[in-house]
Amino acid sequence: MTYPSGGYANYGPEPWQQTSWDWRAAGNFVCGGAGAGLIVFAALADGGRAATVALTLAGLALVGLGLVCVALELGRPLRALNVFRNPLTSWMGREAWAAILLFPAGLAAAWGVPGAAAAAAVLALAFVFCQARLLQAAKGIPAWREALLVPLVVTTGLAEGGALFFAGDPWHRAGTPWLLAGFGALVLVRVLVWLAYRRNLAGTIAQGATDALDRAGSVLQLVGTVVPLALIAAVATGFVSGALTPWLAAAAGLTAAVAGAYTKFTIVTRAGFNQGFALAHLPIRGAR
């Protein structure tokens, strides 16, 4: 038997979209990441006690909402505490431990315990890092196991946290020029990591995953990057000043948050194609 010089391109049934994790799992990544990012920004802000309490509690609520989402995904939710049994190798177990430590630290920060805000921020970072590694450890999904997914999920979480922080700026007024610059930098880094992530995936994922990611990428680049960066630039350069400033920052936050959430939702629920099956060689039957 002779083989085509380029080999056989289609060695198996087409990859198909995984159905094990749906919007509930995506909700954990979207809400958990944004909540953790918000806790980090709340720790960095200096907006007075009321703002710190509100932002930290909002961050914890988002993390909690994400965990509720994932609990809805469990087949045996009454055994959910078993999730703590294997932090040695499982990033889901580590995520659970980070969350269980994050809540008392966050509540202590809201209570005003000295040093607790910093501890909560560190634990929030640990939490979002665990989420990123959790998704990347899913070896069965090519779009997830790409190494650059880790910085993508981390920067997305932090950027969305900053986005939510500034979305509420007209009310809490805790935003500072430095924080706005940090938020802008995160938005920029997020899209750069996204572009690198997409470049690395080229030719390695199913067409359906490519299409889904391309759609999300368009939203992320335009709505999630160009618009908020333009608004941030308008504020930072003094092009717009006065009472309109926090509202522009809020608009930047909203657009960045929505686009980031859509991107992560897409990665989990629409780009989660497996790689199907492949034969390294075709069987050679009969006499030759």
Place this chain on the structure above:
Amino acid sequence: MTRWAMVADLRRCVGCQTCTAACRHANATPPGVQWRRVLDMEFGEYPDVRRAFVPVGCQHCDEPPCLDVCPTTATRKRADGIVTIDYDLCIGCAYCAVACPYQARHKTLRAGFAYDRPMENETKRRDDARLAVATKCTFCVDRIDEGLAKGLRPGVDPEATPACVNACITQTLQFGDLDDPQSNVSTLLAEHRHFRMHEELRTGPGFYYLWDAREAAS
């Protein structure tokens, strides 16, 4: 040491699905859940078209991706290479399902039967502990263990051999100890060219596919 493994001779498989039916019968898996599947694959374009029937299922990997991700330690690997699931520990998070590159894991929320009422084997093998948790091919580990306790040889004595291997009408599927150089699987691998699925992922599957005779190698 012992390392149980399965070998599928792709030149022999005719896609009759008897192994699938045997697995289904032995383990009473619900409709839609096939721990042993046989893929019907076509390659190339007319007139140069090839077809292959490919048995798949849990590969009982050396480095199972499902093992490390499991947050509950429900998934374990025995010293003999068989990857198991403790249904009483599993929380049904399906993390293992998305971690498995071989789509070998299933989660069924409700009991299901082939027909309206459970058949005799479904009644006998019904295990509600398997609902809402991860399930997969076990290499018929209970048959292996019971057979070994009786002094039988898995892969040689049918009573100690996985149901799919026993049922295979073309002897496509073989089961045995990789660490025994005289075993049927070791002999087959020595005499044939073979590969493992998605080798590039370095999971070290315990499931080998024969595709050509060794002497044909030039």
